[in-house]
Amino acid sequence: MKILRKNVTKVFALLLGVMFLLSIGGASAGSNYIVPTGLKDISNVPRSFFVKPDGTPNVKIVVGSYAKAEDVASAADIAAALGSVLYKEEEAKNIAVKLRKAGETDVALEQVIYRYDYETMTSDHNLPYNSGLVNWSKSYDELPADYWFNGASYTANYSTWASSFSAQFKVKDSDAVNGEYLYGWDIEINELSLLPIDPADWDGVAPPKQADIEIPSRRIVVSVDYTLYNYTVKKTEVVREAYPEWGVPAETIVVNESRIGNSIDVELDNGTSVGTISPGVGAGDEFTLLGTKYHVFSVGMGSFTAGEVLGTGWFAQNESKLLGNSRWEITLIGADPLQEKAIVTVKDTKTGELYGPVVLKLGEPKDVVVTGDTVELQLKLEALSENLILGKIAQISGYGNIKTYSSGTYVEYNDQRWIMSVDSDGEYIKRISMTNEDELIGNPLDVLGIYTIKYSFDMRSLNEKDVDFDINRDGSITDTSYVVAKATITILENHPKIHELVLSVGDRIPGTDYVISGVGGVKNIVLKTPTQPITILDTEVNFVNPTSNYILVGSNKANLLTSMIFGHYHLPVDFRVWFGEYPVLGYIPHCDLLKGRGVIIVAGSTPKATRKAATILMQYIAGLS
Amino acid sequence: MSKRYLLVTFVFILLLLGGFLIDSWYSAYTSLFRSDFPSKAMIQNEGVRVEGYLPGDPLDLVNATLYHHYERVTVILGSGDTKDYCDRTGKCQFRTLAAVEISCLVGKLMGSYYYETARGMGYNDSAARKFALDQVSRRVNSGNWLTFSLKLAIGRGEIGNEKHLLIILRGPLDGAVENRIYVPRKGVLVLEALDDRTLYREALLVEGITGISCSKG
Numbered sequence: 001m002k003i004l005r006k007n008v009t010k011v012f013a014l015l016l017g018v019m020f021l022l023s024i025g026g027a028s029a030g031s032n033y034i035v036p037t038g039l040k041d042i043s044n045v046p047r048s049f050f051v052k053p054d055g056t057p058n059v060k061i062v063v064g065s066y067a068k069a070e071d072v073a074s075a076a077d078i079a080a081a082l083g084s085v086l087y088k089e090e091e092a093k094n095i096a097v098k099l100r101k102a103g104e105t106d107v108a109l110e111q112v113i114y115r116y117d118y119e120t121m122t123s124d125h126n127l128p129y130n131s132g133l134v135n136w137s138k139s140y141d142e143l144p145a146d147y148w149f150n151g152a153s154y155t156a157n158y159s160t161w162a163s164s165f166s167a168q169f170k171v172k173d174s175d176a177v178n179g180e181y182l183y184g185w186d187i188e189i190n191e192l193s194l195l196p197i198d199p200a201d202w203d204g205v206a207p208p209k210q211a212d213i214e215i216p217s218r219r220i221v222v223s224v225d226y227t228l229y230n231y232t233v234k235k236t237e238v239v240r241e242a243y244p245e246w247g248v249p250a251e252t253i254v255v256n257e258s259r260i261g262n263s264i265d266v267e268l269d270n271g272t273s274v275g276t277i278s279p280g281v282g283a284g285d286e287f288t289l290l291g292t293k294y295h296v297f298s299v300g301m302g303s304f305t306a307g308e309v310l311g312t313g314w315f316a317q318n319e320s321k322l323l324g325n326s327r328w329e330i331t332l333i334g335a336d337p338l339q340e341k342a343i344v345t346v347k348d349t350k351t352g353e354l355y356g357p358v359v360l361k362l363g364e365p366k367d368v369v370v371t372g373d374t375v376e377l378q379l380k381l382e383a384l385s386e387n388l389i390l391g392k393i394a395q396i397s398g399y400g401n402i403k404t405y406s407s408g409t410y411v412e413y414n415d416q417r418w419i420m421s422v423d424s425d426g427e428y429i430k431r432i433s434m435t436n437e438d439e440l441i442g443n444p445l446d447v448l449g450i451y452t453i454k455y456s457f458d459m460r461s462l463n464e465k466d467v468d469f470d471i472n473r474d475g476s477i478t479d480t481s482y483v484v485a486k487a488t489i490t491i492l493e494n495h496p497k498i499h500e501l502v503l504s505v506g507d508r509i510p511g512t513d514y515v516i517s518g519v520g521g522v523k524n525i526v527l528k529t530p531t532q533p534i535t536i537l538d539t540e541v542n543f544v545n546p547t548s549n550y551i552l553v554g555s556n557k558a559n560l561l562t563s564m565i566f567g568h569y570h571l572p573v574d575f576r577v578w579f580g581e582y583p584v585l586g587y588i589p590h591c592d593l594l595k596g597r598g599v600i601i602v603a604g605s606t607p608k609a610t611r612k613a614a615t616i617l618m619q620y621i622a623g624l625s
Numbered sequence: 626m627s628k629r630y631l632l633v634t635f636v637f638i639l640l641l642l643g644g645f646l647i648d649s650w651y652s653a654y655t656s657l658f659r660s661d662f663p664s665k666a667m668i669q670n671e672g673v674r675v676e677g678y679l680p681g682d683p684l685d686l687v688n689a690t691l692y693h694h695y696e697r698v699t700v701i702l703g704s705g706d707t708k709d710y711c712d713r714t715g716k717c718q719f720r721t722l723a724a725v726e727i728s729c730l731v732g733k734l735m736g737s738y739y740y741e742t743a744r745g746m747g748y749n750d751s752a753a754r755k756f757a758l759d760q761v762s763r764r765v766n767s768g769n770w771l772t773f774s775l776k777l778a779i780g781r782g783e784i785g786n787e788k789h790l791l792i793i794l795r796g797p798l799d800g801a802v803e804n805r806i807y808v809p810r811k812g813v814l815v816l817e818a819l820d821d822r823t824l825y826r827e828a829l830l831v832e833g834i835t836g837i838s839c840s841k842g
Contacts, residue, residue: 047751057839061725066715069708073768076700076724083732083839084761085754087740095692095734095837096741176663291663325661533829534729534839535722558715607712611768622758 033616034579036571039586042600042620049549049598055088059549060536064559070607071554074614078551081618109167114207114487115154116147124153136472136482140459143206143485158204165192175224177278177287183224186264191219207457207487215440223433224289225262228278231271232256280428289432290413295399301426303406307399312382317392326400328377333357335392337384342394375402452492459485549598554610562601568593575605583613650780657809673827676807686808687834694738695790698731700767704799708770719821723794726828728767729839735761785813796821806831
């Protein structure tokens with residue numbers, strides 16, 4: 001009975017709805033949206049409304065001055081759809097080429113470390129062409145031990161290969177002194193070993209089928225050279241091409257190109273040092289080492305005293321907050337701006353231990369947590385102030401792990417222990433090298449987040465009968481399969497590179513893509529932005545000289561231009577009454593308000609209805625041909 | 626009785642584990658907006674910095690992030706606070722401008738890729754554009770306001786990875802503290818600005834960095 005009554009009400013409501021729709025004179029209902037009377041259905045919009053024949057946009061999205069949240073979403077949806085068709089054929093090709101290129105990672109080194117095949121047998125092992133290949137392996141277990149790479153040929157065994165492995169890399173602009181990222185890393189790996197996933201399955205003869213790579217303790221060295229030179233490199237430039245037919249020789253001049261780099265760079269580039277840009281890191285400087293920022297208090301011979309820069313933060317009274325990204329949580333329990341003092345307590349969030357209360361005086365560093373010779377936390381009150389809402393507030397900065405670093409000091413990076421080696425002359429830190437104390441293990445193996453080392457093993461077999469050829473040269477073709485195998489170490493650079501970098505739309509800055517001023521630590525660049533964005537505010541539409549067609553997003557309540565056009569065409573003002581919750585879509589091929597430009601209205605009485613209208617428009621655009 | 630105890634303890638442990646997991650995802654989400662990036666560059670006359678999670682040129686990183694083929698793209702328009710503000714005051718035109726520019730850029734990047742794919746398969750120009758738009762409408766989700774579950778999805782890396790590009794608009798009500806464009810991890814680009822007008826400028830700057838734009842000139 002109840003169900004029946006429910007259904008009756010439903011049918012009644014539906015009937016009412018239909019009657020309502022029939023009764024509204026101001027609009028006609030499409031399948032699932034309403035086209036205001038007098039406007040055309042969007043099915044009449046040609047493709048040329050959106051895009052010119054050459055693929056450039058012919059339309060602007062007009063954003064309402066009173067846009068609501070769903071209007072933002074509607075406009076974004078339409079924009080994504082438009083973007084997917086707005087390009088010249090040539091441009092699309094360029095973008096696609098770049099996209100495909102970017103997917104590839106740079107291979108820094110690819111080395112086949114074990115190779116067992118016809119070529120290595122005959123050339124590296126001098127097995128005679130006839131009769132010598134009779135022992136060709138038929139399975140993994142028969143693979144010989146002496147086909148590992150020794151740097152020149154495939155004649156070594158596993159342990160010789162492992163200890164002779166060596167690779168060097170350079171990573172540019174990785175560390176900074178006082179904010180300038182000019183200092184590169186020189187990485188050297190001197191030994192690799194393989195740790196089979198299943199040790200029982202491997203006897204150290206042939207390459208393991210699956211293995212982790214291990215860099216043993218102290219076999220990788222990363223050094224950062226903090227002394228930088230200004231140096232010049234001689235380069236030959238062609239002033240005039242040769243025209244040999246006329247006997248005109250080419251004319252060249254030698255120019256000096258200025259570069260910046262450390263002593264290794266100068267040597268590699270065969271450059272001439274002009275001057276020293278940075279003598280190193282001195283007391284009072286801030287520098288980064290493998291990404292961690294340090295403040296230097298003093299520099300000795302072969303050692304320096306420094307602390308990690310934890311950052312600076314504002315603290316309101318009774319508020320507990322971490323200092324920067326450190327493990328220290330600070331609570332300001334009292335402050336006296338008159339006496340320039342603040343009282344804080346500190347919690348080590350790693351151990352849960354509490355310290356304090358400690359009185360901090362303005363401008364005076366205070367060692368809060370000390371263990372042995374290391375100041376684990378030093379705080380400084382930078383400023384005190386009173387705020388109407390927050391009450392008393394204090395600005396506090398801090399350093400962590402202040403100690404003297406010298407050759408042999410341990411530091412942690414990514415939970416791994418590294419040993420430091422310091423080269424300093426009493427005034428400047430010139431160079432710091434680090435070597436791993438813990439072994440680094442994995443496949444792929446991540447090295448400092450910059451490189452990935454991978455190991456792979458590949459074995460294939462071929463049957464003599466299948467190819468009708470005497471593979472092992474024993475004089476007969478039998479139903480026997482022979483294997484070939486190789487193992488490879490690949491070192492990939494993690495950071496995908498875009499080789500071609502365009503900085504501006506349209507024309508570029510002549511000569512260079514960048515303008516580097518080099519002032520203030522951070523590199524300065526000049527960028528050009530599009531002068532005619534695809535978007536325009538309703539208040540900025542030029543009625544006298546409109547430059548494109550327009551898509552108006554939002555009802556007359558959200559969008560002033562929609563409101564004006566509705567007024568101009570004597571369309572209903574109250575969206576809710578006329579259109580209910582339906583999405584509203586209308587097309588004006590030649591709007592006389594806008595000098596005959598075309599207009600599409602995407603609206604609804606509610607932002608949700610507008611969003612639906614946007615989706616319908618998107619589907620329509622998708623169907624255009 | 627003891628069974629009941631066991632059940633209660635079990636449920637309690639489950640809740641605790643769940644809470645811990647959610648907390649770790651959430652903090653992974655918030656750590657996207659940190660400020661200790663190794664690479665920085667300043668855009669002159671704009672007061673906007675470009676930063677990246679890898680050392681080197683941050684502009685390269687922005688380009689590498691956008692010029693990468695993703696299976697899906699999500700654009701976050703802002704947090705719930707901004708959404709409420711928009712609805713309450715209706716003053717979101719610059720947020721809309723920013724959202725439109727960045728969505729159009731993404732649409733174009735992805736569209737070009739599928740257009741070329743379709744052309745490679747022998748489609749003609751208009752059929753290829755249709756194919757591209759169809760793919761883009763399915764793969765690009767540009768009208769999202771931030772929700773708690775989205776934050777968790779971002780935190781656990783489901784959105785914002787090698788296969789799923791995430792672009793976040795972060796304005797004054799969303800916790801912005803600086804004017805900067807940055808890549809905090811693989812597959813994530815954040816436009817952060819202290820006011821929505823700058824957010825819009827930043828969207829145009831990204832067009833400048835990539836050299837692609839839906840606009841003219």
